[in-house]
Amino acid sequence: MRLGILRSNGVWEIESFVDDVAAAADAGFSSYWIPNLDVQVDSLMALAIAGPRVPGIELGAGIVPVWTQHPLALGQAALTAASVLDGRLSLGVGIVSKPAVEHTWGIPFERPITFMREYLEILHPVLANKPVHYTGQLLTARAPAILPVAPEPPLYLAALGTQMLRLAGSHSDGAILFLTGPKTVANHTTPLLSAAAKAAGRPAPRLMAGIPVLCTDDVEAGRKLAGKKYAAWASWPHYRAMFDLEGVNGAEDIALIGNEAAIRDGLRAYFAAGADDVLCYEFGETQTDLRRTRACLTELVKEAA
Incomplete structure (x- = not known):
């Protein structure tokens, strides 16, 4: 049972963030993830500061919205x-939601599947430190290898619906879910993700379920x-x-x-449904909670150790 922490508050x-990452590492959690919200520290910068001071735990930046940077x-x-x-x-990216994109950034939420596919087709070779020469319908990229000394981080996609899950299986190392129940993980998520990866000749994808x-x-x-x-x-379509x-x-x-x-029983249901990790989004009204x-x-x- 591989459990991670998904940072729940800004x-x-x-x-204090470094202290919490250290506490999670000391407790034996397998990973610590922080989303790139528009009202808190930058996730990649925060992890770059925390990581050298906290050894031995996977550090995940995600979800990072794709609309705001090439x-x-x-x-x-x-x-x-x-x-x-x-x-x-580890890096997790996603399209987020139409209300957030259009309200927060004023960016039209248009052709999200095409945009994400082209984004991944550029980002994957970039992370592998390969040159990119790409011209798509929506995105263009021309660049040599950016930082050859850096290790390649695995790339995951926030995916819920059929098209995005297929894209996650065929174009990334796996999927990150949020607020998806175990029955849906077993009957919808896992079959679609696995079939897409197999069809694309990719390794078995990693499935991470984020849950409050x-x-x-x-x-x-x-x-x-x-x-x-x-x-x-509940009003957002996906x-x-x-x-x-x-x-x-x-x-x-x-x-x-x-x-x-x-x-305990609730977490076990996710692993039985096919999740490789559960990312726990702790919430409550008080510090006691x-x-x-x-x-x-x-x-x-x-x-589980």
Whole structure:
């Protein structure tokens, strides 16, 4: 049972972030991921600072939205971070959601599958430190190898729907999910991802399932908190489709909420469905909630060791 931490709240201060990465490494978590939100530190820069001070844990930047920087620029940043992280950097990219893209950045959310395919076709050779000469419908790239001394970080794609999962299998090293239930992982995600990788002649893809986790005795309060925290997500078409496939109303029905035994059972269901890793997005209203959740997950890591 390979468990990672998916940083759940904004990171405003680097030292406390480094401390949390160190605590996760000491506890035995296999990975620590930080998304590139528009209201916190840059994920690649933060990991490049933390990594040399915290050995022995995979460090994931993701999801990094693809709309705001050219793949050559993202590749340059990722390789720079990789050069100081001893082969422990992983990179996750995604199209995010139409409301976020158009509202936050004012960028038209047009032809996302084509845009992502071309982005990956440029980014993969860049990360492998190969020259790129590419002219697509939406993107162009012409560059020599950027940083030959840097190790190649694996590249993962945020994927929920059929087209994006097929793209993840054929053009990346695997997929990162969020708020996708175990039934959907077993019947939808895993078959599509694996078939696409096989058809493309690629190795078996890695599947990472990100899921909100709250260890508590007050399940009803936890469900209300999850419903409030992720209320908007139920209206976003790609997440609404995942909820419908799972047969649930919203995030409050997907998040793992309950006591230690309930959390253990919920996590095991994801591994049984085909996930290689579960990335735990700890949430709660108080520091007591967060401490209990981390303690519960730490104990499960120890049991699995």
